[in-house]
Amino acid sequence: MARLQLDGLTKHYGKTVGIDDLSLDIEDGEFFVILGPSGAGKTTTLKSIAGLVDVDHGSVHIGDVDMTLVEPYHRNVAMAFESYALYPQKTVAENLASPLRSGRTGRYTAAEQQQRIDQVTTALGINQLQGRFPRELSNGQRQRTALGRVLVRPADVYLLDEPLSHLDAKLRAEMRVELKQLGSMTSTTTVYVTHDYQEALALADRIAVIKEGRLIQLGTPEQIWRQPANIFVARSLGQPEINHYDAELVDGRLVVAGSEIVVPVDPSLGLTTGSVARLGIRPCDVTVRSSGEATPDGAVVLSGRVVLAERLGRQIELTVDIGGSWLIALTGGAGVVDEGAEVTVTLPATDVHVFSADGAVDEAARLGSAAGVDQQSRSGGQR
Numbered sequence: 283m284a285r286l287q288l289d290g291l292t293k294h295y296g297k298t299v300g301i302d303d304l305s306l307d308i309e310d311g312e313f314f315v316i317l318g319p320s321g322a323g324k325t326t327t328l329k330s331i332a333g334l335v336d337v338d339h340g341s342v343h344i345g346d347v348d349m350t351l352v353e354p355y356h357r358n359v360a361m362a363f364e365s366y367a368l369y370p371q372k373t374v375a376e377n378l379a380s381p382l383r384s385g386r387t388g389r390y391t392a393a394e395q396q397q398r399i400d401q402v403t404t405a406l407g408i409n410q411l412q413g414r415f416p417r418e419l420s421n422g423q424r425q426r427t428a429l430g431r432v433l434v435r436p437a438d439v440y441l442l443d444e445p446l447s448h449l450d451a452k453l454r455a456e457m458r459v460e461l462k463q464l465g466s467m468t469s470t471t472t473v474y475v476t477h478d479y480q481e482a483l484a485l486a487d488r489i490a491v492i493k494e495g496r497l498i499q500l501g502t503p504e505q506i507w508r509q510p511a512n513i514f515v516a517r518s519l520g521q522p523e524i525n526h527y528d529a530e531l532v533d534g535r536l537v538v539a540g541s542e543i544v545v546p547v548d549p550s551l552g553l554t555t556g557s558v559a560r561l562g563i564r565p566c567d568v569t570v571r572s573s574g575e576a577t578p579d580g581a582v583v584l585s586g587r588v589v590l591a592e593r594l595g596r597q598i599e600l601t602v603d604i605g606g607s608w609l610i611a612l613t614g615g616a617g618v619v620d621e622g623a624e625v626t627v628t629l630p631a632t633d634v635h636v637f638s639a640d641g642a643v644d645e646a647a648r649l650g651s652a653a654g655v656d657q658q659s660r661s662g663g664q665r
């Protein structure tokens with residue numbers, strides 16, 4: 283167990299940026315998730331911590347010890363790669379036992395080894411497969427065994443690179459729960475890399491959103507979801523993606539040109555007449571009612587017509603034409619909303635995200651919500 287500090291880490295591969303001036307302070311025992319699209323620098327970050335790449339600048343401290351120039355073997359970190367490597371001639375139990383026999387993290391009696399193997403295989407749902415060889419396993423079972431090989435041995439830091447990527451959706455959801463239990467069981471500092479926002483929100487104590495090697499936002503799942511720093515972060519979270527529009531302040535209201543999307547905004551956002559901003563509205567935050575039905579007091583109310591209604595399992599995704607701009611809405615599917623129906627879309631003003639529009643996609647661009655300035659965002663919840 284250890285605190286992990288990255289300070290100004292930079293790694294370029296020729297002209298390609300791997301990571302750029304990345305600083306993170308990860309607490310002892312924290313389950314820390316790095317979220318970003320393909321090529322963002324997630325794996326490079328993990329490899330830098332493990333000592334598998336030589337960084338150009340910056341430092342890595344584990345448990346307050348400078349590890350920047352220390353060989354990987356002596357860093358006491360355990361890393362699971364997306365591509366799982368197992369000994370083909372060894373059973374699952376033997377594969378898991380081998381890290382415990384290396385002697386590098388202490389000596390274990392046969393009974394202690396078996397106890398740890400049982401604990402980890404039970405948590406990962408592969409206990410009954412201990413006698414099988416890798417060729418006798420499904421891809422998902424192999425991936426869980428590879429993860430088990432990492433988690434079975436005590437380390438100061440676990441580094442997990444998309445460990446659930448080969449599992450189907452149902453198993454991923456189950457494994458999320460199990461992993462979290464395993465994490466609290468071991469309380470080992472863990473850095474978990476994913477491009478899956480649901481995994482990040484479900485697992486993380488804190489999330490770092492990165493893009494092109496740079497830290498874009500750091501915060502708890504709640505902060506990242508409720509107060510995305512900019513449109514990039516907002517678009518990285520949620521399926522379907524957040525609706526977003528350019529808007530201009532006219533008479534104290536943000537108006538989307540060529541449509542009937544009009545949102546009253548709180549003067550505390552500091553927008554002046556004629557200034558432009560970007561509006562974000564999550565599909566899951568809106569309520570769709572038939573036109574004429576009563577709407578809640580104080581809500582933002584938009585009128586439109588349903589262009590498309592698609593059932594996605596229990597929910598229905600509606601495409602609503604708001605006088606020229608389309609808005610995607612997710613509804614519970616209880617009320618029947620037919621294509622062509624005239625509807626009213628409502629949402630609390632606190633759920634309308636307002637960002638500055640002046641090119642600030644990679645910077646903290648959040649101004650607040652239509653209801654006012656976010657307290658947390660002004661007190662350091664983001665970069």
Ligand SMILES: Nc1ncnc2c1ncn2[C@@H]1O[C@H](COP(=O)(O)OP(=O)(O)OP(=O)(O)O)[C@@H](O)[C@H]1O
Binds near residue numbers: 295318319321
């Ligand atoms: N060995 C290498 N040589 C050259 N470029 C590399 C090398 N490793 C990574 N890169 C580049 O560095 C950038 C960051 O790569 P990295 O693998 O860290 O991203 P990632 O976020 O883990 O992506 P993915 O989700 O696709 O695995 C990418 O542009 C990648 O092409």
